[in-house]
Amino acid sequence: MRRQRVGVLISGRGSNMEALIRAAAEKDYPAEVATVISDRPDAAGLETAQAQGVEAMCIDPKACAGREAFEASLQEQLQSKGVELIACAGFMRIFSDGFAMRWHGRMVNIHPSLLPSYRGLDTHARALADGVKLHGCTVHFVSGAVDAGPIIAQSALPVLPEDTADELARRVLRLEHELYPMVLSWLASGAVSLKDGRVAYRFAVKDQTRLLSPMSSAE
Numbered sequence: 001m002r003r004q005r006v007g008v009l010i011s012g013r014g015s016n017m018e019a020l021i022r023a024a025a026e027k028d029y030p031a032e033v034a035t036v037i038s039d040r041p042d043a044a045g046l047e048t049a050q051a052q053g054v055e056a057m058c059i060d061p062k063a064c065a066g067r068e069a070f071e072a073s074l075q076e077q078l079q080s081k082g083v084e085l086i087a088c089a090g091f092m093r094i095f096s097d098g099f100a101m102r103w104h105g106r107m108v109n110i111h112p113s114l115l116p117s118y119r120g121l122d123t124h125a126r127a128l129a130d131g132v133k134l135h136g137c138t139v140h141f142v143s144g145a146v147d148a149g150p151i152i153a154q155s156a157l158p159v160l161p162e163d164t165a166d167e168l169a170r171r172v173l174r175l176e177h178e179l180y181p182m183v184l185s186w187l188a189s190g191a192v193s194l195k196d197g198r199v200a201y202r203f204a205v206k207d208q209t210r211l212l213s214p215m216s217s218a219e
């Protein structure tokens with residue numbers, strides 16, 4: 001089996017990146033993390049990647065003359081590592097339409113909400129403020145727009161009355177670490193692809209039982 005070469009883009013902690021690196025360490029995983037690239041020199045994920053034996057580097061936008069130059073360096077680095085798929089994992093930059101088009105169907109992102117609700121930042125606090133009863137995370141193909149693009153998979157959990165934004169973030173992050181490696185393996189093996197703007201699945205998608213929230217424990 002030839003493993004697809006993945007470039008992981010980060011800006012910070014890198015816990016999703018670490019989940020992908022760990023999954024890719026399994027011998028039958030269809031992808032390998034070829035490189036980790038951060039746009040911030042202080043991203044903690046850079047050290048984590050190196051500690052896991054993965055080459056990691058920073059391309060600092062401040063050292064580039066604008067977004068075009070940044071994306072040109074990024075593209076050059078990805079190409080030099082033979083990257084075939086990009087996984088954005090807490091990467092805080094917006095791509096130009098040109099870059100997004102170049103990686104059309106080959107670039108995915110994870111977002112900590114059930115999209116299309118709560119694009120952008122502070123998703124957990126906003127979900128709590130709205131009183132939603134189900135929350136979660138989404139892996140989607142990246143299009144030009146922020147936190148948009150065809151949704152591949154989502155994972156949901158019930159919001160509890162005593163939840164705080166931090167607690168919700170902690171529980172959703174656990175779902176993220178499970179969902180992202182699963183979706184990347186589908187993409188790398190060709191089980192999932194983007195066809196005419198829609199996600200195509202080459203496996204039978206199971207009809208799961210419903211998730212109902214709240215459920216009462218009262219008699």
Ligand code: GRF
Nearest residue numbers: 013014015016090110111112
């Ligand atoms: C995650 O919640 C991810 O969904 C979002 O940014 C956060 C990054 O966390 N895009 P980490 O760097 O993967 O720990």
